[in-house]
Amino acid sequence: MSALPIAAVERDTGIPKDTLRVWERRYAFPQPVRDDKGERLYPAEQVEKLRLLRRLLDQGHRPGNIVSASTDALAALLEPTSERGRTPSDPGIAALIELVRLHRSAELRATLQQHLVKLGLQRFVAELVAPLSRAIGEAWLQGEIGVAEEHLFTEQVQNLLRSSINSLGPSGRPPRVLMTTLPGEEHILGLLMVEATLAPEGVQCISLGAQTPLADITQAARDGRFDIVAVSFSAAFPARRAFLAIEQLRDALPESIALWAGGAALQGKRKRIDKVQQIAQLDDLLNALAAWRKTN
Amino acid sequence: MSALPIAAVERDTGIPKDTLRVWERRYAFPQPVRDDKGERLYPAEQVEKLRLLRRLLDQGHRPGNIVSASTDALAALLEPTSERGRTPSDPGIAALIELVRLHRSAELRATLQQHLVKLGLQRFVAELVAPLSRAIGEAWLQGEIGVAEEHLFTEQVQNLLRSSINSLGPSGRPPRVLMTTLPGEEHILGLLMVEATLAPEGVQCISLGAQTPLADITQAARDGRFDIVAVSFSAAFPARRAFLAIEQLRDALPESIALWAGGAALQGKRKRIDKVQQIAQLDDLLNALAAWRKTN
DNA sequence: GCTCATTGTTTGTCCTGGACAAAGTGTTGA
DNA sequence: TCAACACTTTGTCCAGGACAAACAATGAGC
Structure with a gap:
């Protein structure tokens, strides 16, 4: 079976190299083979378990309790939540x-x-x-x-x-909204949902897609004379980094440009940021839009 | 002006943390400030210069010659090539x-x-x-x-x-093509160009978008009974990693599934890989398609 | 019983300084 | 002109230590 170097494991699992090494030191897992240069080579099964671990961490489990557990024990951890938390969906x-x-x-x-x-x-x-x-x-x-x-x-x-x-075609009415995600956030469905909600209201939405660096966002917002900058965060994005980045962006933008932020990463966190419109649900979007149009 | 921690600089410039530290050691640039914990904080101008450096590296310059040069000298390096290499475009x-x-x-x-x-x-x-x-x-x-x-x-x-x-609507004719990019490659225009070329020929194209891990590609290719897996690489992707990844993917796929690879990263490199159809230009796609249809 | 503040533990990320192979460059000889 | 060789550059890896922020556990007061 093939074995991957540490950089490939980082790409495949999303777990940073530093973390992989420190887990090995603390929890005795993973235990990669070494090649002739003494560099780590992770066997496929261990990479598989690492992916499983990442899912469990995203669910709220903590490394100390699960990293050194057996793969079977981990698989068992998945089941109970699936019964408890299962949404009785449509x-x-x-x-x-x-x-x-x-x-x-x-x-x-x-x-x-x-x-x-x-x-x-x-x-x-x-x-x-x-x-x-x-x-x-x-x-x-x-x-x-x-x-x-x-x-x-x-x-x-x-x-x-x-x-x-x-197919809606372009619109001439304000506001002009610049949409993007911040570096590290590659999911754009949220952005598209926002656009699909606003565009039928005649809003001019311009999307930059994923991962635009802060400096480029502010530059583009000024150059394009936008009224609003909208950013979205998926559930996978760490809430802490999201708030940090939003604050930075708010500071960098001129006061005259509004900042709207939404997405699963911000849900349930009570924290509010000054002068930032937080969008908890899609409904809020239309309210925020109405409010903007009333005062502008 | 604001200053960024090393992780943010890595995200914004695409230069790995390890490289940033080793440049500092060897070339005395960048020279970040330290915060009270002794951690690096990169001033905005230095981040700007780092972005410039990255562009120059992508053009073929080498770090030793340019990292410690002044920002003005670097800006001057951009001009000459822009006159020499400028495509007299349409x-x-x-x-x-x-x-x-x-x-x-x-x-x-x-x-x-x-x-x-x-x-x-x-x-x-x-x-x-x-x-x-x-x-x-x-x-x-x-x-x-x-x-x-x-x-x-x-x-x-x-x-x-x-x-x-x-708007073309679905097609029922073979071949079935699974398209994606590999981890680390986020540009998908190439993929869309391929799809736009093949779809009008009645090919069934299914795209997975960007950055699908190897294991998931092979799994999906089997499950979906695909005839061909197609991957694309932008110019920004290091050629060496591209060839490495293609070989790995070829090994992991069953022989019955063809592998097509194309994109700017592979251009001009004479290297060929066994049992991989390399697509140098979009024209080649239609030839490869005709060849496939003839033998299947 | 519950809420809030305080203390202890866990955890990710950063640090230094060293090492080495792969890629790139230049030189020599046919 | 090309191929083989030695030399230099460069990115990535390693070990092992440190520390603050996030989290869990404890206790005091109502």
Whole structure:
């Protein structure tokens, strides 16, 4: 079986090199082989267990309790939560997840399209895409679906949303909104959901996609005379870093440009930041928009 | 002015922490301030210079010669190449770059759309998007446009391509192609160009988007009964890592599934890999497709 | 019983300084 | 002009120590 060097393990599992080494020192796991240069080589099974560990950490477990446990014990930890925390989801959503799981991309696309036509863009996002994304995220945590399935889902939804938004055509009304995610956040579904909610209201949305450095955001916001900068954070993004980055961005932006921030990473944290509009749910977006239009 | 900790600099510049420290040791640059814990804090000007350095490294310069040079000297290094290597580009392309530079997103979108309708999807990609992407990449290296502008461009093109591909509707003919990029490669325009070229030929393209781990690709390729796995590499991806990863992927895939690899990172490198179809240009794609259909 | 402040433990990230192979450069000989 | 060789540069890895922030446990007061 193949074994990976430490840099590859970092890329594959998302666990930083420093952390991998310190776990080895403290918990005696992982225990990579060494090559002739004395460098770590992680066997495939250990990488697999590391991925499992990362899922458990995202669920709120702590390293000290789980890193040195056996793979079987870890697998057992996944089950109980899956019964306790399982959202009794809509049958429509369960059916869609099943399509994702089975790689039935053609049917998935058709079914989503159907819902889109039936509900209209805004309700499609609020009532279907949002809960479905959450459910997919949970299913990934539970190990019920893999990375490939999650990617497949994201791509299909992205295609639909982008097509719909694109077909709305350009708008001339204010506000002008600049949308992006910050460095380290690569998930853009949240951004697209925001755009799909705002664009039908005649808002001019310009997206920069994922991971724009702070300096470039502020520069672009000034140059493009934007009224609002909107950033989004997925559940995978550490809340602490999110608040830090938002504060930095707020400081760097001129006061005249509003900053809107939302996404799962900020949910449930009571912390508020001065002069930042926090968006807890998609509904808040339309309220915030109405408020902006009233005062401008 | 604000100063960034080492992790933020790594994210913003793409230069690994280890490299930042070793440059400081060897070339006396950067020279970050220390906070009260003794940790590095990089002033904004130094981060700016680091970004400039990265552009120069991508152009082929070597650290020893440039890291300790003054910012002015570095800026001077950019100019000469810009005259020497400047592609005498199509006036249409130059006009589009200008729109990107000026953030005229509405006009950019309209102009692209115009070209798309005029040329048709496949020629639009081959004759406009491909050279334009190259030109944008070069303009970024020269510092003529920033990260935000590049992102803006990518988003607009993505919207158009995804809409067009989406409107083609599903196809039932073989081959089935699984497309993605490997971990570390986040640019997906190349992938979309491939899809836009193949889809009109009735090929069933399923994209997983960016950065799918190797294990998940092979798993998905088997589960979905794909005939071909296609991966793409941007110019920013180090060629060496690309070849390494391709070999690994080839080994992990069953022989019955073909592997196609292409993109700027592989251009000009004579190296060939056994049992891998290398795609140098978009034209090759259609040849490779014809060849596949002939023998299957 | 519950809330809030305080103390102790866990954990990720940063530090220094050393090592080494792979990639790049220059030189020599055919 | 090309190939083989030695020399230099450069990124990445290693060990082992340190520390603050996040978290858990404890106790006091109501």
